[in-house]
Amino acid sequence: xxxxxxxxxxxxxxxxxxxxxxxxxxxxxxxxxxxxxxxxxxxxxxxxxxxxxxxxxxxxxxxxxxxxxxxxxxxxxxxxxxxxxxxxxxxxxxxxxxxxxxxxxxxxxxxxxxxxxxxxxxxxxxxxxxxxxxxxxxxxxxxxxxxxxxxxxxxxxxxxxxxxxxxxxxxxxxxxxxxxxxxxxxxxxxxxxxxxxxxxxxxxxxxxxxxxxxxxxxxxxxxxxxxxxxxxxxxxxxxxxxxxxxxxxxxxxxxxxxxxxxxxxxxxxxxxxxxxxxxxxxxxxxxxxxxxxxxxxxxx
Amino acid sequence: xxxxxxxxxxxxxxxxxxxxxxxxxxxxxxxxxxxxxxxxxxxxxxxxxxxxxxxxxxxxxxxxxxxxxxxxxxxxxxxxxxxxxxxxxxxxxxxxxxxxxxxxxxxxxxxxxxxxxxxxxxxxxxxxxxxxxxxxxxxxxxxxxxxxxxxxxxxxxxxxxxxxxxxxxxxxxxxxxxxxxxxxxxxxxxxxxxxxxxxxxxxxxxxxxxxxxxxxxxxxxxxxxxxxxxxxxxxxxxxxxxxxxxxxxxxxxxxxxxxxxxxxxxxxxxxxxxxxxxxxxxxxxxxxxxxxxxxxxxxxxxxxxxxxxxxxxxxxxxxxxxxxxxxxxxxxxxxxxxxxxxxxxxxxxxxxxxxxxxxxxxxxxxxxxxxxxxxxxxxxxxxxxxxxxxxxxxxxxxxxxxx
Numbered sequence: 003x004x005x006x007x008x009x010x011x012x013x014x015x016x017x018x019x020x021x022x023x024x025x026x027x028x029x030x031x032x033x034x035x036x037x038x039x040x041x042x043x044x045x046x047x048x049x050x051x052x053x054x055x056x057x058x059x060x061x062x063x064x065x066x067x068x069x070x071x072x073x074x075x076x077x078x079x080x081x082x083x084x085x086x087x088x089x090x091x092x093x094x095x096x097x098x099x100x101x102x103x104x105x106x107x108x109x110x111x112x113x114x115x116x117x118x119x120x121x122x123x124x125x126x127x128x129x130x131x132x133x134x135x136x137x138x139x140x141x142x143x144x145x146x147x148x149x150x151x152x153x154x155x156x157x158x159x160x161x162x163x164x165x166x167x168x169x170x171x172x173x174x175x176x177x178x179x180x181x182x183x184x185x186x187x188x189x190x191x192x193x194x195x196x197x198x199x200x201x202x203x204x205x206x207x208x209x210x211x212x213x214x215x216x217x218x219x220x221x222x223x224x225x226x227x228x229x230x231x232x233x234x235x236x237x238x239x240x241x242x243x244x245x246x247x248x249x250x251x252x253x254x255x256x257x258x259x260x261x262x263x264x265x266x267x268x269x270x271x272x273x274x275x276x277x278x279x280x281x282x283x284x285x286x287x288x289x290x291x292x293x294x295x296x297x298x299x300x301x302x
Numbered sequence: 303x304x305x306x307x308x309x310x311x312x313x314x315x316x317x318x319x320x321x322x323x324x325x326x327x328x329x330x331x332x333x334x335x336x337x338x339x340x341x342x343x344x345x346x347x348x349x350x351x352x353x354x355x356x357x358x359x360x361x362x363x364x365x366x367x368x369x370x371x372x373x374x375x376x377x378x379x380x381x382x383x384x385x386x387x388x389x390x391x392x393x394x395x396x397x398x399x400x401x402x403x404x405x406x407x408x409x410x411x412x413x414x415x416x417x418x419x420x421x422x423x424x425x426x427x428x429x430x431x432x433x434x435x436x437x438x439x440x441x442x443x444x445x446x447x448x449x450x451x452x453x454x455x456x457x458x459x460x461x462x463x464x465x466x467x468x469x470x471x472x473x474x475x476x477x478x479x480x481x482x483x484x485x486x487x488x489x490x491x492x493x494x495x496x497x498x499x500x501x502x503x504x505x506x507x508x509x510x511x512x513x514x515x516x517x518x519x520x521x522x523x524x525x526x527x528x529x530x531x532x533x534x535x536x537x538x539x540x541x542x543x544x545x546x547x548x549x550x551x552x553x554x555x556x557x558x559x560x561x562x563x564x565x566x567x568x569x570x571x572x573x574x575x576x577x578x579x580x581x582x583x584x585x586x587x588x589x590x591x592x593x594x595x596x597x598x599x600x601x602x603x604x605x606x607x608x609x610x611x612x613x614x615x616x617x618x619x620x621x622x623x624x625x626x627x628x629x630x631x632x633x634x635x636x637x638x639x640x641x642x643x644x645x646x647x648x649x650x651x652x653x654x655x656x657x658x659x660x661x662x663x664x665x666x667x668x669x670x671x672x673x674x675x676x677x678x679x680x681x682x683x684x685x686x687x688x689x690x691x692x693x694x695x696x697x698x699x700x701x702x703x704x705x
Contacts, residue, residue: 058527060689077530081322085527089691091520096336104332108528110322152524 009036009189010071018065028215034191041202042195044212050195084158094138109156123151163194203293213301233289239281325529329537362564368393374407374419387446491650499623505546506595513599532681539592580649587645590673593680600688607694641672
């Protein structure tokens with residue numbers, strides 16, 4: 003991934019936000035590297051949206067700071083970002099192209115440029131014949147596409163997208179991923195939140211797992227997998243129940259001749275493999291944990 | 303749908319974004335364009351204009367309508383009476399139609415060649431009509447007959463009508479010489495007050511609903527990341543004030559031109575000054591209220607909330623409107639100095655003349671100050687409340703919100 007090394011990174015340092023007595027975001031720190039698609043994972047109420055709103059400056063920060071390119075972020079920096087709020091934000095009763103041109107103008111584009119760019123992007127999204135329609139006349143999926151265009155229109159220097167994939171069909175998800183890849187290739191840092199763990203697993207360069215307002219895990223998928231406890235599948239003999247008798251073995255599951263286990267240390271692993279060989283070893287495979295397993299482990 | 307990456311032209315990054323000059327102006331232009339494309343707004347404006355022109359035209363027509371009556375007569379005496387009736391008729395006219403005999407005269411009425419026939423009877427006169435005789439014509443001919451007969455009787459008695467009438471003249475003396483124009487001032491004053499009332503509410507509601515629309519649909523979150531949020535408020539206030547000004551000016555100009563085409567008002571010159579000041583006061587007064595409307599929009603969370611939370615500002619507009627119409631004397635003078643209320647009060651006072659210029663300017667300055675203060679307070683609350691989802695807020699809650 004040829005991320006431009008000169009492109010600025012988005013850093014979040016000790017970010018904290020309280021609502022009354024509840025601390026919604028508690029000392030959250032992470033980095034969104036330039037040119038990286040960073041997934042922001044967490045259940046409902048984990049603090050994803052609150053964090054994103056603080057990054058975008060529409061919610062006051064109670065502690066910590068947001069840095070852009072190594073210095074505290076300014077309002078002018080944020081104006082160059084692309085943002086898609088969780089609850090979508092466009093004018094239902096205004097024509098699609100017209101309102102995109104307006105949003106482009108507010109980002110400092112000329113009306114002509116904004117109109118041309120919005121037209122081009124809408125055409126890419128298969129909405130070329132809906133330019134003059136009112137937004138509310140479009141299906142929810144198409145409204146979502148317009149929303150995507152609104153956040154990408156002005157060639158943003160960073161993208162903060164709250165649940166950009168919700169409500170999109172699989173084809174639209176692919177187009178959206180292409181669009182985001184297009185941006186990351188230019189060195190734009192992209193932070194997006196999602197509940198769809200398999201999707202994040204498939205497309206993300208790195209991820210941040212948030213639970214209860216705290217960062218539980220962060221890094222690339224490989225980092226997280228490497229850090230996760232390793233499990234193996236053993237198939238030997240007729241009944242795998244014997245693994246329960248072995249010291250130093252963490253038995254996850256036993257079903258017939260097959261058991262899923264973890265080992266406390268390397269000697270234990272070697273010993274168990276030797277025992278299994280005596281019983282007629284049919285299979286011994288390391289299990290690569292899925293992201294959802296890592297996630298469940300992290301937020302447990 | 304396939305999104306390819308190769309077609310994408312590279313816009314130089316950082317060249318445009320974030321560098322928007324005068325973002326409020328972009329907002330203002332949008333506010334105006336949206337309203338100008340709003341069919342309801344265009345239709346209601348056109349209908350109002352048509353009604354204004356129509357009202358002037360109708361009253362002109364009523365006041366200048368004349369009727370020509372034709373009366374069939376058979377002799378010189380009747381013809382003389384008809385001539386006398388014609389003189390009494392003023393704007394209308396009464397013409398005699400000579401017929402050889404009563405039968406022919408009746409036939410003329412029957413054929414609708416004449417509105418009536420005036421025939422000599424054994425004692426006095428008979429007025430013949432088809433199914434009826436119009437009240438106006440009846441009255442005119444009766445007066446003329448009375449005059450004619452009394453003149454003849456007077457002559458027979460050796461005297462004249464002038465002598466008989468001596469000492470019976472009643473002359474009317476009016477202490478307030480401007481009686482006519484006082485009525486006109488009153489009508490124009492009421493017109494000012496209602497123009498203010500209409501525009502203040504229509505455009506005020508426009509501001510409130512457009513703020514609410516952005517809050518409800520979360521557009522404001524995107525706008526807030528692009529430009530300082532108070533710029534949105536400025537843009538809306540300026541845009542709608544400009545629209546309101548344009549509409550009021552249009553009404554006033556069309557109204558004055560329509561009046562000028564009629565004989566209703568001999569000279570509209572006296573109106574021009576007051577109308578000009580009315581427009582100036584209107585703009586400043588509306589500007590002051592605009593910020594309040596924007597705050598109301600930002601406090602609401604649904605359209606229904608506007609019905610309840612706009613009560614106080616509606617009340618203020620009513621006070622200004624009806625205060626201007628009904629206050630007189632000292633009360634009117636006081637009203638003409640209270641910001642916002644003076645929007646109607648001062649121009650109405652000025653209609654009657656005799657308001658020193660300094661008073662007008664002081665009142666205007668008061669309005670400007672009120673506008674400034676309200677916009678300042680308004681933007682503080684607006685900035686906080688408009689990003690606050692959930693339930694409707696009270697002013698007090700909004701003040702306590704953190705930025």
